[in-house]
Amino acid sequence: MGPVTKKLTCLKDYEEAAREILSRRPHGPLIWQYYSQGAGDQRSLKENEDAFKRLQFLPRILVDVSKRDQRTTLQGQLVPSPIGIAPSSVHKMAHPMGELATVKGAAKHGHCLVLSTYANTSLEDIASSSIDCLKWFQLYIMNDANSNIARGFASDLIKRAEAAGYKALVLTVDLPVLGNRRVEREGDIDNVPLANDLPNFAKVKSPTLSASLIGSEESASSPTGLNPSVTWDIISWMKTITRLPIILKGILHPEDAKLAVKHGASGIWISNHGGRQLDSLLAPIDALPGIKEAVKDDIELYLDGGVRSGSDVVKAIALGARAVFVGRPALWGLICGGEDGVANVLKILRDEMDTAMALLGYTSLEEITKDCLFRNPMFKSNL
Numbered sequence: 045m046g047p048v049t050k051k052l053t054c055l056k057d058y059e060e061a062a063r064e065i066l067s068r069r070p071h072g073p074l075i076w077q078y079y080s081q082g083a084g085d086q087r088s089l090k091e092n093e094d095a096f097k098r099l100q101f102l103p104r105i106l107v108d109v110s111k112r113d114q115r116t117t118l119q120g121q122l123v124p125s126p127i128g129i130a131p132s133s134v135h136k137m138a139h140p141m142g143e144l145a146t147v148k149g150a151a152k153h154g155h156c157l158v159l160s161t162y163a164n165t166s167l168e169d170i171a172s173s174s175i176d177c178l179k180w181f182q183l184y185i186m187n188d189a190n191s192n193i194a195r196g197f198a199s200d201l202i203k204r205a206e207a208a209g210y211k212a213l214v215l216t217v218d219l220p221v222l223g224n225r226r227v228e229r230e231g232d233i234d235n236v237p238l239a240n241d242l243p244n245f246a247k248v249k250s251p252t253l254s255a256s257l258i259g260s261e262e263s264a265s266s267p268t269g270l271n272p273s274v275t276w277d278i279i280s281w282m283k284t285i286t287r288l289p290i291i292l293k294g295i296l297h298p299e300d301a302k303l304a305v306k307h308g309a310s311g312i313w314i315s316n317h318g319g320r321q322l323d324s325l326l327a328p329i330d331a332l333p334g335i336k337e338a339v340k341d342d343i344e345l346y347l348d349g350g351v352r353s354g355s356d357v358v359k360a361i362a363l364g365a366r367a368v369f370v371g372r373p374a375l376w377g378l379i380c381g382g383e384d385g386v387a388n389v390l391k392i393l394r395d396e397m398d399t400a401m402a403l404l405g406y407t408s409l410e411e412i413t414k415d416c417l418f419r420n421p422m423f424k425s426n427l
């Protein structure tokens with residue numbers, strides 16, 4: 045890993061530096077492609093950021109903003125900031141310390157971290173590291189060898205996460221099959237060392253990152269890829285196993301948001317999986333107003349996808365999100381500087397958010413409403 049000489053002051057700096065660092069490492073360009081890619085023609089990937097750029101602020105002045113506070117609660121747990129780290133796979137391809145460095149970076153200021161099923165570090169190793177921050181565990185529902193839901197595997201993972209002290213389960217619901225992505229479709233990613241070192245699969249043989257496409261001949265007890273037959277019933281089944289709040293990640297449609305409430309989910313995570321699933325999906329920030337309108341204050345709403353500045357965080361809060369999560373920016377921090385890089389990416393976002401709040405006339409998250417967003421009469425808007 046080469047040293048970063050330029051001072052990195054915004055997330056774009058981190059993105060460029062991360063790309064540069066990886067370009068000089070063995071397998072680096074392929075790793076970069078895996079992390080940065082979107083599905084298909086990458087339209088949603090671009091749209092996620094563009095949709096934030098289209099929103100403009102309309103500020104209030106002469107408000108006493110000498111004291112500002114970003115604290116909030118997530119599922120009843122106090123966090124110092126509404127910015128968390130979204131689950132992403134295989135962090136040891138970014139940095140030798142992998143997810144351990146990511147969680148340390150998050151914990152420096154107490155940000156929420158969501159650990160992926162497809163992490164390179166076991167959920168127990170992250171939990172027992174005595175690193176103090178709010179931790180949630182992300183779950184995929186897998187196939188068994190007979191193409192049924194691998195319930196034994198899911199239930200084992202859920203019990204392990206609960207026993208280890210995770211405070212919520214994030215069930216990813218936007219990946220019944222893998223999106224149209226080049227590096228997995230061509231199987232290239234499986235050649236990168238550590239890509240398939242997936243200790244959360246513990247006793248069972250883990251599927252590869254491209255397993256859902258290639259198929260597998262594992263024994264009946266082993267998960268062999270994602271199960272595409274999962275429906276809303278899965279929530280009541282999970283509730284027979286765990287008392288942890290269940291958050292559904294990957295909702296975009298207001299009717300699905302209503303169904304999430306009806307089926308007893310505790311949180312809705314608005315996401316198009318960072319543009320990695322179906323290309324041309326709308327941006328999460330554009331889905332947020334319709335979902336807020338549909339569910340009002342009945343459930344906590346989270347959002348990810350294209351959050352690249354503290355102003356983006358304020359825009360999401362203004363439209364009704366309780367918190368936002370970043371995926372790729374945490375990976376850029378990890379590549380550039382391990383735990384310090386992750387911590388600094390989060391600090392940049394916090395500082396930018398703090399400035400945006402001051403310049404808009406806000407002192408706390410409760411005060412932020414869509415009044416700070418400009419509705420341009422030239423364009424139709426669903427704000």
Ligand SMILES: Cc1cc2nc3c(=O)[nH]c(=O)nc-3n(C[C@H](O)[C@H](O)[C@H](O)COP(=O)(O)O)c2cc1C
Nearest residue numbers: 079130131132133160216317318349350370371372
């Ligand atoms: C390299 C990579 C791996 C990911 N792995 C997972 C995963 O294991 N589980 C999951 O629910 N989402 C996964 N995601 C999606 C993220 O949780 C998140 O939805 C997305 O990255 C947000 O967009 P952003 O990268 O623009 O912040 C992954 C995203 C990336 C970029």
Ligand SMILES: CCCCCCC(=O)C(=O)O
Nearest residue numbers: 133162253254255256320
């Ligand atoms: C077989 C599915 C692997 C998905 C692992 C990580 C992920 O969600 C991603 O977007 O990549």
